[in-house]
Amino acid sequence: MSAPQTLAQKLVARAAGRAAVAPGELVTCRVDLAMMHDSGGPRRVKPMLERLGAKVWDPSKVVVVTDHYLPATDEESRRIIAIAREWSRSAGVARFYDGEGICHVVLPERGCLRPGMFAVGGDSHSPTGGAFGAYMFGIGSTEMLGVLVTGEIWLKVPHTIAIELDGALGEGLAAKDVMLFLLGQLGMDGGRYQAVEYRGEGVRALPMQERMTLANMAAELGAQAGLVAPDATTRGYLAATGVSEAELDAAQLERWQSDPGAPLLAHHRFEAAALAPQVAAPDSPANAAPVGSYGEVPIDIAYIGACTGAKLVDLRMAARVLQGRKAARGVRLLVAPASLRDQHTAREDGTLAVLLDAGAELLPNACGACAGYGANQFAENTVAISTTARNFKGRMGAPSARVYLASPYTAAASAVAGRICDPREML
């Protein structure tokens, strides 16, 4: 009998064409999917491909999304977007999603991800794909060039760090609170560039978009990948995006699970019900503490945006708090739904109306202030509460701006109160 393997080992072994791999081994993997966005993608790889006189190994395995430089309000941004459009066409990339939302959210919603895949993305939050039981991680543009030319990438087989959530999250709590809590406990290098696998009842109970938040912020933990083993919830989501029964059967969901007794580098276990809403103070996501410990922190902006904080599930959380309420005087409530499709659904089911009635300003379905590349940057000395993933100094605007990270529930409650506020008071 072969030694028990973790999900991460199984995914890497499959891509490396091996029956099994051991943590720490250096292997070369075949890439099933390469995702790029406008910033790190075509504008950077095109000149390098030209210099090499090389072509994309398999355009059907490439997906390009525009999100970072939208809305393109200046000459350079327009040029960057134009390159993404032209290059995708000339390189034969059929899956080009232009202005449809943030890459990590668009990718699964268009059915690009499957359990068992080995994928890379030209963005640090690419571990988001791990929510679907795919091994996915972020790489830079030059390394993406290597993938585009060869279809392969090297990897040190990761150890697995299990994070187990016992019980269910309480009312007003979200995946974002789990991640901020973990960051406070383990720090921004707690993931040690290995694979984090989220498990337990508390994780099983979460819908796909919440699992995506867990996987997404594996990046903040410093992990290479953040995985959730596929189950009936995964299957249901994929079926809803139009993946056929036959394809779902072919994806062999039952195969992509860690074996009992597979080796773990660490095993962290938490009681979900004991968790209070978390807020991370400037300038690090690891500066997390329960919302109650903040006292009176008045805010100027509540920002509900980004791949990690403005998906449909996030917008609904905010709406639950904002139902029949208004943002406090002097507070700007900014909402940038993570994808066009999620925005449509939110419009149809009334979620968007609740947000707008509460005084929200609707921003484009793009990275916006989260990227800090241009659109809606925070001014000097702004104090913001934000559903984004990072609050490094100066990331979202002026270095003097102070950004607190929180869940959509907490951001919405804070908008109403005009200060950092526990959302459980409003549910």
Next chain:
Amino acid sequence: MGKAWVFGDDVDTDALAPGKYMKYGVEEIAKHCLEAIEPAFAASVRPGDVVVGGRNFGLGSSREQAAAALRHLGVAALVAESFAGLFYRNALNLGLPALACAEAKRIRPGHELVVDPAAGRIENRTTGETLACEPVPGFLLELVLDGGLLPHLEKKLARRKDAT
């Protein structure tokens, strides 16, 4: 030999390559490299100098301009207690040696360093110490010595063409 520029833990990619300059080329980004932490850095760093960090150097974004900006300024090598994994890959892919050294904290600003990536060793000419680093795997070392992944691939493709 180069002078050490010493930074603390958790130097992030937004500090190395600030978002608002990301739409421009590396020449422009480099002018603002680390300005949020050390405003004099970009103007004062000299070719051959070494950037020394604490834990988790380069955490954050996948933007490789973070490493490209340092290289553009002539930084010869990076030394840190530990690197963020994605940044580490980017640095090597851009031909910038990155050496993880448990004793990086022994280096003080202005120390004169000789960094030998192949040997995995740092000689501190100011103190006379030699610090050991984690070895860089052979195939990555080769890539760094070629000047990064792009020239490395160029060489490989040319070799393949010659063979046919």
